[in-house]
Amino acid sequence: MLATLSAAMLADTSGQALAHASAWAVFAVGATMILTGAAGVILLRNPVHSALMLVVTLFGVALEFIDESADFLAAVQIIVYAGAVVILFLFVIMFLGVDRKEAIAAEPTKLQKPLAALMGLVVLVEILALSRVDHWASGAPAQSGLLNGPGDNVQKLGQAVYTGYLLPFEMTAALLVIAVVATVVLSKRSASTAEPTGPDPLEQAEEPDESEVAL
């Protein structure tokens, strides 16, 4: 009996170790996808390639959501971001015909890239330093519901949205309507005032070179 008990305990601990290892593996794969995709978005010359690398990053973020047991958000991340937003990006890129390589050397502002890299480094150091110097959690109990409470993720999320967060939810509905109307107005106005032929003579002096687009 002792032998079976110890065997069961051994199996239990190995199961825990397996779960632990798989959580780390999912985290590592997601982190690799996120960083690779972000580097691709920044560094690749072709906007279409950048948009596709953005998809890689978004899938990596969805993987991390699954690893943190935010199941519904992982699904929404893939459907809304990878399914709608990136498709919109790609549609605009193809519609405007800018899917060509950009020139590397076109840099009207001197020192833009080194200064930008320096600023990025400063931002990273600041975030990491700030996260070390203070306690961000107040220790107050959750107002909108427990993450580990009864029910599954979607149920708890829905209850929080439709009870405590009802007013912000209604405001997002208004925001979406405003965005749609604004887009229609922008498109119509620029269609009626756009000059189909040639560039404006007033701006001929600063017309960019056709063959290369600034990075």
Next chain:
Amino acid sequence: MSVPSAWYLVLAAVLFTMGATGLLIRRNVLIMFMCIELMLNAVNLTFVTFARLLNDIGGQVDVLFVLVVAAAEVVVGLAIIVALFRRRAAATADDIHILKG
């Protein structure tokens, strides 16, 4: 227990930094928009991590709202970019002034 929260927070910080750096480096408006999406995703990752850390569903609700606002922002931003392209065949950040009424 799964991966400690600090790893997710550092990953989100690195992703946010890459988005901010890309926003400063690139001059193509479309790429700058994608870099804003990168930063929004870093913030979403932070929200979800703190939701798990503090056992509070509010972090995940905030991510839902960020998703909605990001969708609306992309729609309006791309409309502005299309309007910019109709005036000129290149869309760098320096050309925004030609949209002045």
